[in-house]
Amino acid sequence: MASDTDTTKTETVYCHNCGEQIDAAAELCPHCGVRQRPPPSAVDDKRLVAALLAILLGSFGAHKFYLGRTKVGILYLLFFWTGLPGLVGIVEGALYLSKSREEFEAKYAERDR
Template sequence: MKSRVTAGVLAILLGGFGIHKFYLGKIGIGIVYLLFCWTGIPSIIGLIEGILYLTKTDSEFQQKYASA
């Protein structure tokens, strides 16, 4: 079971490198984040995703994001 708070903090702090995607088991999209990290776009998306992760309840998070 993946932690909502861990995923949210990783997305906010290291989202530009896709670390939160690797943590959630989404390796393919994590590699895409790494390939485009130099553009800054993944950092913005990671910040938004981190906020979304942290605003969900634990059950919503597990159902939507952590069920790989």
């Protein structure tokens, strides 16, 4: 009869900053202290919300405020009466949806502006 030993392994990944092996569920790297990327579903959710805001409320720059680009959002608000930000918002919404998760994350999700 085999002994009941705990053979469950914890899933590990590599830190995207220092390259050390860390637990996959770790929010911060214990070696360098850098916050790890959000899980894919969080990025996908952010991409979908940004796209819907761009399509539905693009005239007012809601998607720009959501993505942390406040100055551009204010510019959209200043010119909303022309209708041009609404057209640009529809195009940007389609672009957000057409980007892969990695492309969206690199361009918008990790931006600190």
